Amino acid sequence: MTQQQNAFITGGASGLGKAIATWLAAKGIKVFIADRDEAGAKAVAAELQGAYGAVDVASWESQLAAFQKAIDLFGRIDYVYPIAGIGENIFLPTTTTEEFQKPNLSIVDVNVSGLLYTVSLAVQQFRRQQPTAFGIRGKIVVAGSVCGIYCCPSLPMYTTSKHAVTGLVRSLGKALISEGVTLNSVNPNVMRTNFSTDKFYDSLDSEGLLTPMQGCLDACQRYLDDDQLSGQNFEIGPNYDKGQGLVNPQFAPLVDEAQKRVFDKLLARGSAR
Template sequence: MRSRIKTVVADINLTAAQAYVEALNEKHSGSAASGASTQVITSAVQVDITRWDSQVKAFEASLAFLGGQIDYVFAIAGIGERAWLPKLGDLALQSNGNFVKPDLSVIDANLVGTLHTVSLAVQQMQRQEPDAGAFRGRIAVAASVCGFYCVPSLPVYTAAKHGVIGFVRSYGKLLAGHGIALNAVCPLIVRTAISREEFYEDVEARGLVVPMEKVVAAFRECMSGSTVGGECLEVGPKTDPFDVRGVAGYLDLESEESCNLLNVRAMSYHV
């Protein structure tokens, strides 16, 4: 970690975040010059990404620790698929006419929570002066290849990640003209706490686990590489270390012209 960089780790599990932060600070102090005083370069805050007020509180605490400026924001928190409705077979057995409210917590965390994080970052970065490269700040979000492909048993997770990718590809292009880079990292299967260990053992036996180093390389590209904005970086077990996924082409000239007109019509909402 560069000595000039200060970071904030935000997580719903504050105890785990604090333990991680303490380890980072100790590592930094150990690598500092002999006789140098201990320097706290990392702090931890608690956040529930599904709650706007919690995100605001965490962001304000981060601003205070970072001296009033935030150059990079990485929105990587999320949850896996959950049963959004009772199983289809169970629904078929119901005859009383009652209806169950769907569980949309995956949308709340993975899509709405991500948009809230980006909105806070954009508001702060617009207040900041651009750097030598004309950037006011860079934002990278965690999406997924489920935002590109069809996974029938992950309908709500897939919908959320499609939403994230659509948001990044559109709003990222708009922000690029205002000194803010917004991009997404879209990995295949990475060993995290989102699934059970036996699942990862099967995936690893098939040679399909994505090394974390590749995911880090993709985020590093979003942090200081050539990505300007609106790009989605797919990370797989055989990518080297990632591939930038292009958007779908227009069906015909009418599709292109219609989208251009829609873009012009709605621009007043943003600038």
């Protein structure tokens, strides 16, 4: 008899998070929907015969409570999807005063700290679990973005937050695989979610520039199927459903042998901790 598999998803009440939850449930995987929209999380959980919890991802205590609830209900957590996030905000004060004003770093609180909280909970739980017959303790797929691979000057804070995600995946993902834990990301261009207005999405759609949600689900499927994929950032573009497929952006090359030696020493120093 196949063991029941279970997943924990932040931001699962809408958008990409809901799409992933629905996709997982169709595979017979039990889902726990963690979202600040408690009513939305409850509705999705009921629809998918899963469980839910209200959570403020920027709060460690809130995330811990929701994750513990999922463990209490499911026992084992096989997959974690930190999908919750927010879009660009104005972080620098727009007016000039005689006193310095504190910047708005809420996007870092949610997109970076919140994601790191979820990843930390996942890794700690996975380390406590026995590996499967294939040597896997658990898998994490985080929400990246095309802005985590390229730069958009008009979206500095969102770009910063998603570059942090890319860096985390490319580094920690390579380190965790030896423990039977995988960490990867999906990096879509613009999809129709609740981040922007219908007018903006319609303008992209009229030119065939919206990215299909199915591309992200196909990337998730790749990560589900391949136990050796970790530290990868699959990009999904607007031409995905026109035959482009998943794009796997590569690291910037080291410029010379001296730089390679520097990184060899950095790797050795970090590994010694």
